[in-house]
Amino acid sequence: MGILTWIVIGLIAGVIAKMVMRDSLGWIMTILLGIIGAIVGGWVFGLFGGPGVSGFDLTSILVATVGAIIVLFVYGLISRRR
Numbered sequence: 001m002g003i004l005t006w007i008v009i010g011l012i013a014g015v016i017a018k019m020v021m022r023d024s025l026g027w028i029m030t031i032l033l034g035i036i037g038a039i040v041g042g043w044v045f046g047l048f049g050g051p052g053v054s055g056f057d058l059t060s061i062l063v064a065t066v067g068a069i070i071v072l073f074v075y076g077l078i079s080r081r082r
Contacts, residue, residue, distance in 0.1 A: 005056055010035030013064035020065075021072045033075060034068045041067020 014034020018025070025033070041063040 006035060006038060007031075009056065009060055009064045010038045010068070012061055013037055013041070013068040016061075016065045017068035017072050020069055021076070025072075025075075030072075033071050034064070037066075037068025037071040038064035039067065040071055041065070043067075044070070 011031050011034060014030040014032075014037065017034060017037060018030045038060075044067060045063050
């Protein structure tokens with residue numbers, strides 16, 4: 001998968017996660033966390049034998065969104081402690 005696909009999937013996952021988590025982060029930070037979430041989601045689903053982020057399809061967007069929600073949740077926990 002190319003870097004452009006990762007960015008697009010991360011953007012979509014970040015926007016969906018932003019709506020679900022109702023965070024107050026800016027769009028750039030949400031996109032970056034969405035891209036990181038795509039990587040985390042692929043890794044987490046891979047641990048359990050599920051499909052990772054393999055291409056531009058609905059399953060990959062779902063996996064990336066779950067990863068982005070995890071990343072936004074952890075980021076929220078870390079930023080509250082400061």
